[in-house]
Amino acid sequence: MTVDALTVEYWTRKGKIRAVEDMSFSLEKAETLGVVGESGSGKSTLGLSLIGLVPFPGRITKGKIILKDKEVLKLRKDDLRNLRGKEICYVFQDPMTSLNPVKKIGAHFVELIRTHEPQVTKQEALKRAKKLLKDVGIQPERLNDYPHQLSGGMRQRVMIGLAIALNPSIVVADEPTTALDVIVQAKILDLLNALRDAYGMALILITHDLSIVLQRSDRIMVMYAGHMVEYAPSIEIYSNPKHPYTQGLLKSIPNIELADQKLEAISGSPPDLLDLPKGCRFWPRCYCAFERCRMEAPPLITTGTEHFTRCFLYEEGRKA
Amino acid sequence: MTLRTYIISRILLTIPMIFILLTTVFLILRVLPGDPVLLHFEKMENPAAMAAMRAQLGLDKPLWAQYFDYVVGIFRGDLGKSMQDYSPVAQQIFSAFPATLELAICSMIIAVLLGVFLGVESSKAYNKPKDQVIRVFGIVTYAIPVFFLGMILQLIFGVGLHWLPVGGRISPTMEPTGLNIGNLHFSTGLFTIDSLLEGNIYKFVLTLKYLLLPSLTLGLVLCGIFIRLTRSNMLETLRLDFVTAAKARGLKESTVTYSYALRNAFLPVLTMMGLQFAMLLAGAVLTETTFSWPGLGRYLVDRINFRDYTAIQGTVVVFGIFVSIVSLAIDLLYAYLDPRIRL
Amino acid sequence: MLSHLLPGLASLAKRGLAGWLVIFGGILVSVVVVMTIVSPWIAPHDPSAINVGQPLSPPSSQFPFGTDDVGRDMLSRIISGGGIMLQVAILSVIVCLMIGVPLGLFSSHTGGVIDRFVSLIMDSVYAFPGLILAIAIALVLGRGVINMALSIAVVYVPSYFRVIRSQVLSIKEMPYVEAANAAGARKRTVLSRYILPNVVPSIAVVATVNFADAILTAAGLTFIGMGVPVNVPDWGWDLTNGRRLLPSGAWWVITFPGVMIILLALGFTLMGEGLSELLSPRLEQ
Numbered sequence: 001m002t003v004d005a006l007t008v009e010y011w012t013r014k015g016k017i018r019a020v021e022d023m024s025f026s027l028e029k030a031e032t033l034g035v036v037g038e039s040g041s042g043k044s045t046l047g048l049s050l051i052g053l054v055p056f057p058g059r060i061t062k063g064k065i066i067l068k069d070k071e072v073l074k075l076r077k078d079d080l081r082n083l084r085g086k087e088i089c090y091v092f093q094d095p096m097t098s099l100n101p102v103k104k105i106g107a108h109f110v111e112l113i114r115t116h117e118p119q120v121t122k123q124e125a126l127k128r129a130k131k132l133l134k135d136v137g138i139q140p141e142r143l144n145d146y147p148h149q150l151s152g153g154m155r156q157r158v159m160i161g162l163a164i165a166l167n168p169s170i171v172v173a174d175e176p177t178t179a180l181d182v183i184v185q186a187k188i189l190d191l192l193n194a195l196r197d198a199y200g201m202a203l204i205l206i207t208h209d210l211s212i213v214l215q216r217s218d219r220i221m222v223m224y225a226g227h228m229v230e231y232a233p234s235i236e237i238y239s240n241p242k243h244p245y246t247q248g249l250l251k252s253i254p255n256i257e258l259a260d261q262k263l264e265a266i267s268g269s270p271p272d273l274l275d276l277p278k279g280c281r282f283w284p285r286c287y288c289a290f291e292r293c294r295m296e297a298p299p300l301i302t303t304g305t306e307h308f309t310r311c312f313l314y315e316e317g318r319k320a
Numbered sequence: 321m322t323l324r325t326y327i328i329s330r331i332l333l334t335i336p337m338i339f340i341l342l343t344t345v346f347l348i349l350r351v352l353p354g355d356p357v358l359l360h361f362e363k364m365e366n367p368a369a370m371a372a373m374r375a376q377l378g379l380d381k382p383l384w385a386q387y388f389d390y391v392v393g394i395f396r397g398d399l400g401k402s403m404q405d406y407s408p409v410a411q412q413i414f415s416a417f418p419a420t421l422e423l424a425i426c427s428m429i430i431a432v433l434l435g436v437f438l439g440v441e442s443s444k445a446y447n448k449p450k451d452q453v454i455r456v457f458g459i460v461t462y463a464i465p466v467f468f469l470g471m472i473l474q475l476i477f478g479v480g481l482h483w484l485p486v487g488g489r490i491s492p493t494m495e496p497t498g499l500n501i502g503n504l505h506f507s508t509g510l511f512t513i514d515s516l517l518e519g520n521i522y523k524f525v526l527t528l529k530y531l532l533l534p535s536l537t538l539g540l541v542l543c544g545i546f547i548r549l550t551r552s553n554m555l556e557t558l559r560l561d562f563v564t565a566a567k568a569r570g571l572k573e574s575t576v577t578y579s580y581a582l583r584n585a586f587l588p589v590l591t592m593m594g595l596q597f598a599m600l601l602a603g604a605v606l607t608e609t610t611f612s613w614p615g616l617g618r619y620l621v622d623r624i625n626f627r628d629y630t631a632i633q634g635t636v637v638v639f640g641i642f643v644s645i646v647s648l649a650i651d652l653l654y655a656y657l658d659p660r661i662r663l
Numbered sequence: 664m665l666s667h668l669l670p671g672l673a674s675l676a677k678r679g680l681a682g683w684l685v686i687f688g689g690i691l692v693s694v695v696v697v698m699t700i701v702s703p704w705i706a707p708h709d710p711s712a713i714n715v716g717q718p719l720s721p722p723s724s725q726f727p728f729g730t731d732d733v734g735r736d737m738l739s740r741i742i743s744g745g746g747i748m749l750q751v752a753i754l755s756v757i758v759c760l761m762i763g764v765p766l767g768l769f770s771s772h773t774g775g776v777i778d779r780f781v782s783l784i785m786d787s788v789y790a791f792p793g794l795i796l797a798i799a800i801a802l803v804l805g806r807g808v809i810n811m812a813l814s815i816a817v818v819y820v821p822s823y824f825r826v827i828r829s830q831v832l833s834i835k836e837m838p839y840v841e842a843a844n845a846a847g848a849r850k851r852t853v854l855s856r857y858i859l860p861n862v863v864p865s866i867a868v869v870a871t872v873n874f875a876d877a878i879l880t881a882a883g884l885t886f887i888g889m890g891v892p893v894n895v896p897d898w899g900w901d902l903t904n905g906r907r908l909l910p911s912g913a914w915w916v917i918t919f920p921g922v923m924i925i926l927l928a929l930g931f932t933l934m935g936e937g938l939s940e941l942l943s944p945r946l947e948q
Contacts, residue, residue, distance in 0.1 A: 053567055055559075056446070085570030092568070097561040102583055112569050162569060340787045345799070352803045459936065463875060463928040465882045468902060468921035475914050486910075602794035606883050610906070620795070621887045624802065632802065639795050647790060 001027040001050075001170060001202070006063030008042070008049050018276075019045040019058065021226045024300075027170065032196060032203040034213025034234065036249070037223035040270050043206045044093075046223070047172045050204075051084050068169065086116050089163035093175040095155035099147035105129075105158055106143035109165060116166055132161040135198075136191060153184040157191065164195055171196075172204045177212070189216060210249045214238055219306075222246050225271050225281040228300065232307035242309040244286045280312070288313065326655050334648050341640040346390055349633045351383065356629035360403050376406055377630055399634030404626055409634035413616060417638075418509025419489055420615030423538070423607065424600055425510075426531055428593060430539025431600075435546020436589060440577060442547065443554035455551070458544035466603045470537040470610035477533060485530050487612035496523045534611045538603050542596055549592050587654060594650030598643050684937030688871075691930030695923070699745040706739035710896040719913050729915035731901070732908055741919050744898040745927065747808060747891055752877040754812035755819065756870055762816070763823030764866060768858065770824070771831040782828065789821035793876070794883050801889050808891055811884060815877050826869050830862045864942045871935035875928040882924055898923050 008020040020042040027033055037043045048054050050065060052072065065072040067087065072080065084090075092098040099108065109129035113120055120128075130140040136157040147155060156176060163171050173192060177185035189205075193216055196203045205213050213220055213234065220237045222230040222245060230243040241247045268285035280298050283289040292312050303309045350356065357370050357379060374380040377400065378389060393399065399409040435458075442454040461469075478486035489511065490496075496515035498507025507514045512531070515523035557563065566576050605617035612618065616635060623631040674682075698705075708715045714734035722729045728737035770781040788796070797814040804810035834840060840857050884890060885899030898920035905917035 051568055053564060055564070081570050081572070083570065084568055090565070090568040092561055092565050094561055098565040100562050100566065100583075111571065111575070115569075115571050115575070159565070336783070337787050337790075340784065341791070344787070348799050348803055459932055460925070460929060463879070463925050463932050465879050465886075465902070465921065465924055465928075467883065467886050468917065468924065471902075471906060471909060471917055472921070474909060475912070475917075479910060479912050598790055598792040602792040602883075605792075605794055605798075606886060609887055620798070624798065625888055629802075632799070636795060636799050640791055643790060643792060 001068075002064075002066045003027075003050075004064040004066070006046070006049060006065065007061050008045050008054055008058055009061050010058040012057055018226050020049065023063070023228055025221060025228070025231060027202050027204065029169070030196060030200050030202055031219065032193070032205060032213075032217040034217035034220040035204060035206045035223060036208065036210050036213060036220060038208055038270050040225070041223040042226040043208075043223050044174055047090065047174050047204065047206050050170075050172060051088050051090055052080050053084075053090075082116065085112060085162075085168075086166045087168050088170045088172065089166075089168045091156075091159050091163050091171065091173040091176050093178055095152050095159055095180075098159055099155060101147055103146075104143065105133075105145055105147065105150070108158070108162060109143075112162055112165055128165070129161075132165055133158075135164070135195065136161040137187075152180055153188065156180060156184075156188055160188070160191065160195070164199055164201070167199060168201055170202045170204065172206065174206045175208070176205070178207070185212075192216075211253045222249070225276065227281055227297075227310060228308075229282065229310045230308065231300075232304070232309075236304065236307050240304070240307075242303050242307070242314060243282075243311050244288060244313075245282050248285075248287075280310075323655060327652055330648060330651055330655075334644055338641060338644050341644065342391060342394065342637060343387075345633060345636050345640065346387060349629060349636065350386065350390075355379075357403075360627045360629055373403065377401055377403070394637065399637065400630040402623075402631045403628040404631075409631045412619065412631070413635060413638050416614060416616045416619040419613060420601075420604055420608065420617060422510045422512065422531070423534055423604055423613060423615055424597075426512075426535035427538035427542065427604070427607075428597075428600060430535055431542035431596075432546055432589065432593060434539060435543035436550045438543070439547045439550025440554055442551045443558060444577065446555065451551075454547060458547035460544075461540050462544040464541060465606075466537060466541045467606040467610045469541060470534065470607055473533050473537055474610070484533050486533075487610075489530050489614055490523075490527060494523055494526055496520065496527065534607050534613055537610070538600065538607045541603060542600060545592060545596060546589060549588060553588055587657060590650060590654055590657070594647050594654075597646045597650075601639055601643065681937045681940035684933045685941065686937075688930045688933030688935075688937060691926055692934065695745055695927050695930065696749060698742055699749060702743040702746075706736075706742045708736040708739045710735065710739040710743045711894060712736075719908065719911065719916075721913075722915050728919050729913070731904065731916050732913075737901075737915060737919060740896040740901060741898070741923055744896040744901060744920060745923065747893075747895060747897045748878050748881050748899065748924070748927065750808050751812045751815065751881045751891075752874050754809065755815040755877045756873050758813060758816035759819050759823055759873060760866070760870065763820040764827060764862075766820070767824040767827030768831060768862075771828040772835070772858070778828075781824075785821040785824045788818070789825065793818040794880060797880055797884060798887070798889065801884060806889060806892050811881060811889075811891060812877075814884070815880050818880070819873050819876065822873065823866065823869055826865050827862055830865050831858055834858050834861050864938075868935055868939045868942065871931050871938060875931035875935065878924065878928045878931070 003026070004024050006020060006023040007018065010017040010019055023046060025033070035043045035046065045054060045058065049060055050072075052060075054060060060073060063073075067083070072083065075083070099105075103111075106126055106129055109132065110122055110125040113125040113128060114122070126143065129143060133140050133142060138154055138157050138161070142150065142154070147158075150158065160171075160173075160176070163173075171192075176192065177188050180188065189212060192203060192205070195201075203217075205217055207213060210220075210222075214237070215234075217234050220230075220232065220234045221228055222237070222243065224245050230237070230241070230246045232240075232242075237246060238250070241250055271281060271284070279295050280286070280289070280293040283293040286293065290312075296312075298310050298312045300308045300310050301314045303314045357373050357377075360373070361370060371380075378386065381389070390400075397410055399413065401407065402409050402412065438454050438458070442451045445451045474486045477484045485491075496507070496511050496518050498505065498514040499517040506517070508517075511527040512524065515521075515527050563576060601617075604615065605620060607613065608615045608617035609621050616638065620632065620635045620639075623635065702710075712735065715736050716726050716730045716734050718730060718732050718734040720726060720730050722737075726736055726738060728741055730736060731740070766781065770778045797818050800814040800817055801811060804813060834857070843857055882899040882902065885897065886903050888903075890899055890903070891897065901920040902917050902924075905913070905920070908916050
């Protein structure tokens with residue numbers, strides 16, 4: 001999949017909010033991409049825009065999304081709907097509220113499978129559902145339960161099961177573990193990776209927690225206030241972070257091995273998207289902002305093989 | 321609380337409410353006017369006739385005795401005697417009741433179907449012109465006096481276009497007789513069902529023709545509330561995560577709207593049906609009068625014109641009990657259906 | 664007074680659709696009220712005079728709204744016909760306010776058994792079909808403007824009671840009321856200074872809806888023969904009278920009075936809608 005100059009705006013009564021601006025990246029087969037950012041950075045909007053479900057009053061105003069040679073945004077409504085659940089699947093953040101409370105788990109699967117493959121019989125669908133539940137680590141008897149009878153972790157597994165049911169090429173997981181406790185978090189993330197290996201699909205992990213994606217993803221994209229500020233393979237991000245924001249994020253991850261670590265938070269708070277600062281969106285919180293940053297917004301600059309940073313520090317001919 | 325506790329307590333609550341109802345009606349219609357017989361004769365003094373009537377109706381006994389007779393009578397199904405011919409009020413009410421029941425059910429069905437459908441459409445087109453039009457429609461229909469709407473429909477479809485009958489419930493001699501097998505005879509009093517039981521399609525269609533305008537009138541006036549309720553519930557539900565999640569799985573829009581959002585928004589509609597029932601009956605009185613529909617409402621207006629106070633008392637009591645029972649039934653149904661209360 | 668009115672209107676207009684609803688509804692109502700008041704001067708004919716024109720003649724340039732079965736000019740009857748309804752509505756709202764508001768305040772503030780008991784009675788009345796109850800009371804009281812207003816008032820007192828009670832109960836929990844009570848303020852003071860002002864907006868909403876309902880109920884009572892037995896022009900009366908004339912196709916006798924009733928009820932309803940949205944703004948995206 002390729003995304004090119006994607007821009008998503010929310011047209012509210014108070015003004016236009018640019019939640020996502022000028023995003024370009026690509027996703028290879030069976031690759032895991034980590035998208036990291038604070039709340040309000042636009043990462044969820046980005047995820048939703050990939051399947052065309054940006055909530056009202058948002059709309060995609062610019063850009064292209066190309067999946068398997070098809071331009072997603074130009075598709076007819078029905079074609080787009082067919083893509084969802086089949087080619088691109090979404091796992092939502094809050095498992096408590098993402099399942100239909102009056103439908104049994106099994107019914108969720110049957111409905112999904114039969115919507116996209118109408119020729120499949122109910123029994124067939126149920127058989128497949130049982131296998132999927134096994135794959136995600138839930139006992140097949142649970143098919144007959146209602147969502148509220150399952151714990152949060154189990155519900156999230158169900159959501160993942162629904163996401164991989166039709167063998168999609170891409171799975172987008174939006175903060176799949178934020179609503180869960182720490183132990184379950186690790187299990188779910190491992191599950192996602194295992195499934196990725198087993199099914200050969202690409203995975204986009206959206207999270208605010210950099211530590212989660214450092215180990216588990218191939219490439220990482222760091223977002224801030226709607227902009228992609230750094231995009232590189234995760235090893236690079238870990239060993240050679242270029243953007244001041246990324247550096248700040250790394251510094252704020254507690255490291256169990258360091259005895260006397262001082263946790264450093266990034267001062268300030270994310271900007272109000274209705275009232276963005278002129279120039280680089282990060283400069284009010286940047287420890288090394290200079291005159292240029294206040295005036296102009298930096299473009300994405302190549303700072304290494306497959307390593308892109310949006311910061312004037314790395315402009316051609318500048319000494320970092 | 322568990323379902324069983326709820327059912328029991330709800331039923332228990334109905335009993336004092338019915339008692340209050342009975343007592344209030346008694347106070348208003350028997351005690352307040354002082355002497356209903358006098359009112360009946362409209363102050364035209366005729367002592368002999370009045371005394372005779374009082375004796376016949378048991379109105380010469382002391383007040384507390386009358387109250388006692390009244391309450392006991394109701395439990396035995398005796399609602400007093402008509403001032404017109406001393407025939408039992410209960411019987412007259414009983415024969416007029418099915419017509420009102422049929423009208424009420426049909427009107428409620430129309431109101432709910434129309435209201436919910438328009439409400440759903442309205443919520444899907446949030447803030448677009450379609451939404452505004454539907455909302456305005458809902459508000460305006462509520463402001464229309466139901467009998468005025470009835471008369472307009474009569475004018476257009478009855479007098480103007482001659483498509484539908486202007487009044488009455490069925491043409492004479494065409495009354496459906498219900499199920500007749502040998503010695504077994506069963507009828508519900510609801511012509512729609514009875515004509516089907518009888519197997520007579522012609523009578524069925526005829527019944528519907530007569531039923532259409534009155535129930536449409538009443539249904540239109542009531543649908544506004546359902547439009548608004550459904551719309552606001554749908555707007556809330558459509559925002560919920562599991563709806564977006566369903567869309568993300570690529571489910572068809574009709575599935576998402578009806579199977580997901582509406583299912584969860586439906587229970588409040590049910591409650592509202594119960595609450596609106598009282599309004600329905602009030603509207604039925606006017607509708608029946610407009611369309612000469614031989615139901616309890618028209619009976620009431622009839623008796624009013626005749627100044628038949630005992631009959632009026634009985635009718636009002638029946639209306640009240642009817643509303644209490646329906647409201648109880650709806651509450652119980654709601655408790656049964658809401659899976660959250662059950663578990 | 665006008666100097667206060669205009670800025671008030673301007674601020675309403677700024678509040679978007681809800682504000683416009685209030686304004687529009689208010690205009691509708693005001694037009695009707697004013698029309699009724701000045702009717703003696705602007706009606707082209709005496710609304711009660713018979714045989715002014717050919718009986719049952721359809722709308723024409725001479726009689727824009729046609730004539731009824733005894734030759735009365737419908738236009739004049741329309742202009743003058745709102746009086747009774749407005750009187751009944753205003754009276755019933757006043758009575759409701761005078762009874763329902765204090766009752767609601769008192770009952771919820773006192774709490775305990777009294778509150779439960781009064782609430783039970785109010786709930787019973789509220790659950791009862793309104794028109795039928797009004798009929799019963801009107802039967803007992805007799806006909807006439809005041810009696811009709813009283814009958815309608817009894818039916819709607821529970822609405823005020825419930826709204827006030829729920830408001831009071833929620834306000835009672837608020838810290839500033841607790842503080843006042845702790846400081847030893849008298850019950851009366853707490854009620855009038857703290858609770859009442861916060862309850863007023865909801866009362867306004869209920870009152871506007873009450874107006875609309877009162878008009879419709881008054882029309883209904885007239886329709887079944889329990890109207891005011893005076894020979895003044897009345898839209899409700901025209902509707903009832905026009906019913907007999909339906910088979911002859913004389914649509915104008917009922918259409919115009921009906922439309923007027925709708926406009927008046929609609930005016931109040933719109934005001935109520937607008938007010939309720941202004942006071943409890945819906946979730947805006």
